[in-house]
Amino acid sequence: MEDYSENVIPHNHVLKQNDRVQRNKYVPKLLWFTGLSGSGKSSLASSLEVHFFNLGYNTYILDGDNIRGGLNADLNFSDSDRTENIRRIAEVSKLFLDAGVIVLTAFISPFKKDRDFARELVGQANFFEIHVDCPLEVCEKRDVKGLYKKAREGKIKDFTGIDSPFEAPTNPDIRVNTANNSIEVCLQELIKVIKPKVRA
Amino acid sequence: MEDYSENVIPHNHVLKQNDRVQRNKYVPKLLWFTGLSGSGKSSLASSLEVHFFNLGYNTYILDGDNIRGGLNADLNFSDSDRTENIRRIAEVSKLFLDAGVIVLTAFISPFKKDRDFARELVGQANFFEIHVDCPLEVCEKRDVKGLYKKAREGKIKDFTGIDSPFEAPTNPDIRVNTANNSIEVCLQELIKVIKPKVRA
Numbered sequence: 064m065e066d067y068s069e070n071v072i073p074h075n076h077v078l079k080q081n082d083r084v085q086r087n088k089y090v091p092k093l094l095w096f097t098g099l100s101g102s103g104k105s106s107l108a109s110s111l112e113v114h115f116f117n118l119g120y121n122t123y124i125l126d127g128d129n130i131r132g133g134l135n136a137d138l139n140f141s142d143s144d145r146t147e148n149i150r151r152i153a154e155v156s157k158l159f160l161d162a163g164v165i166v167l168t169a170f171i172s173p174f175k176k177d178r179d180f181a182r183e184l185v186g187q188a189n190f191f192e193i194h195v196d197c198p199l200e201v202c203e204k205r206d207v208k209g210l211y212k213k214a215r216e217g218k219i220k221d222f223t224g225i226d227s228p229f230e231a232p233t234n235p236d237i238r239v240n241t242a243n244n245s246i247e248v249c250l251q252e253l254i255k256v257i258k259p260k261v262r263a
Numbered sequence: 264m265e266d267y268s269e270n271v272i273p274h275n276h277v278l279k280q281n282d283r284v285q286r287n288k289y290v291p292k293l294l295w296f297t298g299l300s301g302s303g304k305s306s307l308a309s310s311l312e313v314h315f316f317n318l319g320y321n322t323y324i325l326d327g328d329n330i331r332g333g334l335n336a337d338l339n340f341s342d343s344d345r346t347e348n349i350r351r352i353a354e355v356s357k358l359f360l361d362a363g364v365i366v367l368t369a370f371i372s373p374f375k376k377d378r379d380f381a382r383e384l385v386g387q388a389n390f391f392e393i394h395v396d397c398p399l400e401v402c403e404k405r406d407v408k409g410l411y412k413k414a415r416e417g418k419i420k421d422f423t424g425i426d427s428p429f430e431a432p433t434n435p436d437i438r439v440n441t442a443n444n445s446i447e448v449c450l451q452e453l454i455k456v457i458k459p460k461v462r463a
Contacts, residue, residue: 162323
């Protein structure tokens, strides 16, 4: 008989998500940030990731920087490609959840049906839709990346809020307002709601 | 002044792979298994994953079960779709490495150019090409899933080894022979070579 100690898994076992949850002592969730360009999705996701990382959890952010230049480099910003973009992000998120990693996605994700697809794919219990709410005027005034200016000049097509719609969530799991509140205040709101659901 | 203890990362920091390596105490690698259907890729990958999991590492297997039905459900087995299949798998692997997860991929991946793409994408230092070597006759005799029989009967098209080529690696990082050796012996060979490279 093999001398496996109590917590050691035998080599012929196929690891499942539950093995990781048991060991890691937290439950991975998909934290889906949605909002206009410049609303603060990435800043919030990044701050929340650090919070969970500091608790010893495994975390990862999917955003334009690591997705649009790689996996989805073959896609543009037409409605159909936006849908395929979100489909792939949702499928990759599902893999990360299976691997025991808390996933934070920071994409405009303007279409309700695409966000609903993601929710359904990973299951309602594993999904938090986080609406980073900030009026277009405020986002456009911030214009951190200069994208709104270019969109207004017609140099960028299909820009959400300008010539492409944003379907705001009607009933998100969490809504934070970054026009009236600091990132730190919004972060604390997120932590208050999400943290209890991530604890194993 | 905030009372951050030495190892706590401030909220405005954007996490990088190195933060994860520092904390997790191992270096994530992409362990790319290639070989004919029935050669033993999945069994070996699964056993190796358990080995690393038992060391406390974060691991994940990408294989047909979790990729073909999800992210790559839109692809078939034509040469061009096989290439796109591997491209996406390589891109997803890169994300997992960035997230600090050891990735084991178990796909036939019959084309040298596709495996080379994966190697180049994540970098040679992060990549192990593992050739699970087993003669076609042996794989076909095992025929665990009954696929060779169907391919011979023409019920499956583009089946590697039958009517689609397998370009065996000429210079893999590791080659194990599963026709002459048990899974356990092959596993020990893999551990001997890979484990020192994963230790931080």
